[in-house]
Amino acid sequence: xxxxxxxxxxxxxxxxxxxxxxxxxxxxxxxxxxxxxxxxxxxxxxxxxxxxxxxxxxxxxxxxxxxxxxxxxxxxxxxxxxxxxxxxxxxxxxxxxxxxxxxxxxxxxxxxxxxxx
Numbered sequence: 001x002x003x004x005x006x007x008x009x010x011x012x013x014x015x016x017x018x019x020x021x022x023x024x025x026x027x028x029x030x031x032x033x034x035x036x037x038x039x040x041x042x043x044x045x046x047x048x049x050x051x052x053x054x055x056x057x058x059x060x061x062x063x064x065x066x067x068x069x070x071x072x073x074x075x076x077x078x079x080x081x082x083x084x085x086x087x088x089x090x091x092x093x094x095x096x097x098x099x100x101x102x103x104x105x106x107x108x109x110x111x112x113x114x115x116x117x
Contacts, residue, residue, distance in 0.1 A: 020060035
């Protein structure tokens with residue numbers, strides 16, 4: 001499991017805002033690390049690269065998955081490594097397409113880095 005620097009910053013911000021759900025978010029990260037192909041929806045447009053987006057709820061704060069956060073990650077296949085790229089609150093982005101564009105760019109950068117290593 002690898003957390004990008006931007007993911008860590010975003011995660012810290014979210015867990016400060018929703019401290020009661022910090023444990024559930026950490027449990028989700030562990031679940032994804034253990035079974036990365038079983039969570040969330042696969043993002044289109046990456047062909048052989050396995051990029052997924054998961055909806056995250058904050059049940060202790062009565063926020064559903066639909067209204068909560070979005071967590072994006074990339075699975076490198078050989079060796080299998082899960083790279084967490086972005087987590088953001090849906091409410092902070094009126095235009096989710098802009099955030100998707102940012103996440104897509106970050107994913108492309110990470111994929112290129114993984115190929116060069």
